[in-house]
Amino acid sequence: MDRRKIIISEGVRPMWQTLVASAFYTLTLILLVMFFFGYEIFPEVGLNNRWNFRVFYIAIACAAQGILFSSVKSIYFDLEHQKYKEEYRVGPLGVGRWKALPAIEYVSVFRQLKANGSYTYEVNLWMKGNRNFTIYETGDLATTFALGERTAKALKVDLLDATVPNDFKWVDL
Secondary structure, X not given: OOOOXXXXXXXXXXXXXXXXXXXXXXXXXXXXXXXXXXXOOOOOOOOOOOOOHHHHHHHHHHHHHXXXXXXXXXXXXXXXXXXXXXXXXXXXXXXXXXXXXOOEEEEEEEEEEOOOOOEXXXXXXXXXXXXXXXXXXXXXXXXXXXXXXXXXXXXXXXXXEEOOOOOOEEEOO
8 A cells, every 4th residue: 555645435325325315316317307398297287387497496406415315525645745635426426626735733533422412533633723624533433543543654643532521642653
């Protein structure tokens, strides 16, 4: 593995999310055909309106839901050129652009309380000026901590264990 390139990805969506996304995409296609060819579910007598924009708006909403259920986020680091890219993919299509990698001061593993009372764990990159961004989030502490360690080693910075509130510890790598 090339140590100068790091890829952090959400991976593959679960099967149920893929099925829900495909249902939304199918509904979008049906609604767009209805819109462009003037088909009506409940035709009204005397109304000759080929462009029913209510159908078009519903098609757009269904397409957005399909994208939400099928998009995968990945973060790419190119340490040789000091750049990073956040990319969102839906199938073979991806959107994202390379940005200059700011000077990373340290990596932290952080525990976040969710609204339903459960916890989620995040790997954050911290830059100068107390700015950060989250590169990974999951409910499994071991996976999150392992990713935080590997990221800190690759970036050659320190790792902060912030999983216990008000008891932050620096981890020896």
